[in-house]
Structure formats: structure tokens, C-alpha cells
Amino acid sequence: MNKGALALLVHGGTENWSPQRWKDRFDQVCSDRRVLLLPDAAFDPAEIHYAAVWKPAQGELAAFPNLRVIFNLGAGVDALMADSTLPKVPLVRVAVDDLTVRMTEYVVLHVLMHHRQELYLRASQREKRWAPKFQRPASAISVGVMGLGTLGSNAAQVLGRLGFRVSGWSRSARQIDGIECFHGNAQLEPFLRRTDILVCLLPLTPDTRHILNRELFAKLHRNSPLGAPVLVNAGRGGLQNEADILACLDDGTLGAASLDVYETEPLPADSPFWAHPKVVLTPHNAADTDPDEISKYVARQIERFEAGGTLENVVDPARGY
């Protein structure tokens, strides 16, 4: 039997994400199927049954009349959901352990950096000052995680193991061992009131766009033992109002921020974030994903789908993630 082909549409990425690297991986895990790295010399659009994509151009996917499933090679599907020409077939998000543990690394690192006064300590080192400062234990600090999917839940649990007081907030009710869970608009304010370090791992949807704004920051723990509350955003740049973050850092509403994502990426050279003394900036690398793990995940799902099984982690178009 001639199996439908898999089209790879991979644009951009770091050295580990080269389109050819994806092609090599998919050739191995889909050895009984044609894998096309687009743009490809010669193929018939009708033979494409599956597409695995990273930042495809608007309309690119509409060219395949027999498309059955789209696999996004990252966790966030906001750009795809904004494409009105997207074929009405199941869209599958990545949810592999590899992505989860990498995001937890980032979250734990940045929460600890702020908790352990790294900005102060690095400045002391530059100034050659031996000046230890009172250091609270993790148990004195409340970390609030917005977004309690696979990523948020795992990060919250490791933070709890380190001794932080951890609470979480999500759109709909969740239950996680050892984490006080809040949900919905009505419980957002009590969640924020107790939060010293706010970690944002929300998906970007019309409901969450610019949710990280002055009004929200003003509701964070006002008598925070850290002096002022701290923001860590490793979700999407569209979640944050960047002018508000800068103004709130400057007037003390926020004490510091770790940002991995930005409204415009790469971050423009004239962004005030680069040189801001209270900003710890990373170039959207909180959770690189590994072609090895993800290609296996996609191949497994295709096999199950063709055997009549159910796809996992299918995006709900109404929720947007």
C-alpha cells in the first residue's frame, strides 16, 4: 500500500533545528513513507496526508487538498490559530517529556535567581564588594504559576520540592498534589494577592493577549518579602504589555523580570529591555525542543491514527490551545 506522504514545513530555528536535521530524523522514524522537505523539487500536493510544521507561512497549508492532520513542532499554536486559511483538520500540539523538563529547568533557574538575589550578587561581584545580605528561605516566598498544563504542573511540583510555597492558576479547575490551585477570572485576584514571583506559562489566545499588564501587576503581593514582586514570562510575547512592564519596573510595582519571549522576536536592538538592570533576558530559548523526541512522537501518532486510534493533544479551536 502506498502510504500518504508527510510534508515538513520548517522555517527558522537554531543550529539544532535545521530543516535538514528534521528531514533526517523523520526519514528514520517514517521509513515506510515519503517525507518531503518543502520546498521540494517535485511532488504532487495531493499525496500529502500529514504536515509537520514550524512557523509555516500564512496559506502554505491550504495547498494540500488531502491533508488529514497537522503536527505543530512546538508547544504554542497561537500563530497557526491566527491563520484563517488553516485547513479544518486536527491540529496536534507537541507534548513530550523533553520539552517539559527543559521548561522546568528554565523556570526553576529564574525563580531561584530572583529568590537568591542574583542581580544584587552579580553587581556586588562587579564592584568587588563582599556584602552578604539577609537571605530568606524558599518557604518565605510564594511562587504563583499561571497556566497548569503539562509544563506548569511539572514546574510547580519541582518548585514545591525546593520548599517554595506554590500556587497555580488556570482557566478551568485543576488539582495538583501540594499546589494550591485557583481557576477562572473570579479567582485570579486572590491568586495574585499572595504571589511574590509570578511565572507565566499560559497559551496565547484572544483571552490571554496582554494579560500581563499594569492592572495585573498591581494586584501582586504588595508586602512581598522580596521588596517588590517579580515576573517570569516563558509563555509568549503576546501575553505581555511591554510598555507596562517597563513602567512597572521603573516605579517599583515590579522588582525585576525574567523574560524569554517578546512582542517582536528577535527583540529589536532598541528595546529598553536589553540594558535594563532589573531585566534578565533570554532569546526565546527557555525550552528548545529536540527533533529526536518530537519526530518519534509524531510518527507514533500517525501510526495510531492510521490504525483507527485517537490523536493526542489535539487543539480545541474554541479554546485556542
Add this chain to the structure above:
Amino acid sequence: MNKGALALLVHGGTENWSPQRWKDRFDQVCSDRRVLLLPDAAFDPAEIHYAAVWKPAQGELAAFPNLRVIFNLGAGVDALMADSTLPKVPLVRVAVDDLTVRMTEYVVLHVLMHHRQELYLRASQREKRWAPKFQRPASAISVGVMGLGTLGSNAAQVLGRLGFRVSGWSRSARQIDGIECFHGNAQLEPFLRRTDILVCLLPLTPDTRHILNRELFAKLHRNSPLGAPVLVNAGRGGLQNEADILACLDDGTLGAASLDVYETEPLPADSPFWAHPKVVLTPHNAADTDPDEISKYVARQIERFEAGGTLENVVDPARGY
């Protein structure tokens, strides 16, 4: 009955460690006993049965003829063990959860900083360069913890939960869930050979003085995925040969180092560590201890001792810790 008095000999420390703060805490937890903050106006040396000390002067403890137990208010007893006039009574080390979780915070933070290329990322931010670099997952990195007492075991377990490959080395054999344990001189080399990030939490004894030297660094994983192996020392400054660390950083035997302790503290202003681009320096604040927790720990031990029970965490003079 007139209970023996407790003498407090507290020298140095940060704002949270003021001698008066210790006195206040001990007055509360030993309310049925005289607590003397030395130098005190008037007391009879013979009434002192217990001493709780932080960096006492050489010979200071020999002045109490009826001393029964010495409590050290920190984890490391190397300075006391070096005092040949130390009375031959039980010497008790601190082992409270508060100290353990603070040390784990430090270790996890610094291991993650090196694993996640923080030195590179901070330099990129200063230079306003958006330049994500290939980032391995924690599962590609072997962390080796030297010293598997309360502190080392807890840190090793949290590192394991984060996904690192973790092994440990200690003087005598240990068994810890999920950690590959090595012990004794014969197993030091195989332990080092696999280690990408070496975390040192050893006690300082005549056997361990200057154990962190070129010969040891040269045995670390030579094909480390980090480029070159990394040292994290939060034990004691006397464990490290500082000239060797500098030379090994400069010739590439070591890729970077996080140091919390130094041969001379405070670190002299002319130390090359301050401005070294591969050194992350902290002013011996990896694990501050909390007078609240420690005073309760000492009071509990005195009560048990007076009721005929056994003291916990008594230093073995032969081992030196």
C-alpha cells in the same frame, strides 16, 4: 534545681546573625535556664554547662571547668577541631532542615546556571545580541556531588528530579535512591571521569584540605558536553587550591566555577576571582542558618541530654566531622 547556664559565644555574622538576636532566641527556648551572651557583665565560669558558639576565639572555651556539651551554630566544625585547647566534651554540629534546603537552593541554582549557559547569556544581553545557542537537556549532563551527608544527599535528589544524571562520592559507602554512589579513594577517579559539573560539599578535615586541586580537576570528564567541566564549591575554602583553580580556568581544564567559600574570607580585594569572567562568586552565603530553627534544635538536644538521652550529630574527633 538550679540548671547549668548556657554561654553564647557569637563572633561576626550578617544582620540576621547578630549576637543579640541569638540571645533573644535562646532566652525564649531556654527560659528555665540562664543564657549568657559573652562577654557578659558578671558570671561564674563554673556555672556554664553548655556553650553555643560561632567562630569562638582559640582557647575561649577552655575557660569553663564544668562544660558538658559544645554546640556549633553552623555545619562546619573545622575551625573548632583545629583548636588544640578545645575541651574534651561532645561537640554537636547543626543539622536542621532549614540549613539543608538553603544549601540545596544554592546548589540547584548554580548547577542550572552553568548547565543553561548563564555566563554566555548574560554576556549576550550586555552586548545586545539575540543569539540562542544549542542547549542540551539536563539528561545529557552528569553532576557529581562530593560529600553525601544531609546536605549532599538532598541536593543530589533534587538535581535528579530535574533530570540530571547524578552520582555522588563520599568517604564511606552510602546508598541514596536514584543516585549512583561511589566511595573511598579507590572510587574517586571513576566518579570524577564521568562528572561534568562537580559540586563539593565535603567537610574540611586534614584529609580533604586542598582536595580541589589540578590533579583532581584533570580527572573530570574530558569530553564534557559543556566544553569543559565546571566546579561548584559551597563546602569550605580550605578544600580548594585557589592558584590551581585560576590556572585551570585559564588553560581550559575547567570551564567555569561557582565559589561561595575562599581560603581567606572576606575574599581580599586583590583576588583575581572578583573580575574573572568564568567565576560566579558569592560571599559565603550559600546556606545562612536561621537562629529560630537552630536555637530550638539546641534546646531540644539539651533537654534530651539532661533526661539521659543521646546527643545527635556529635562530631567524631577521628573523622573530624
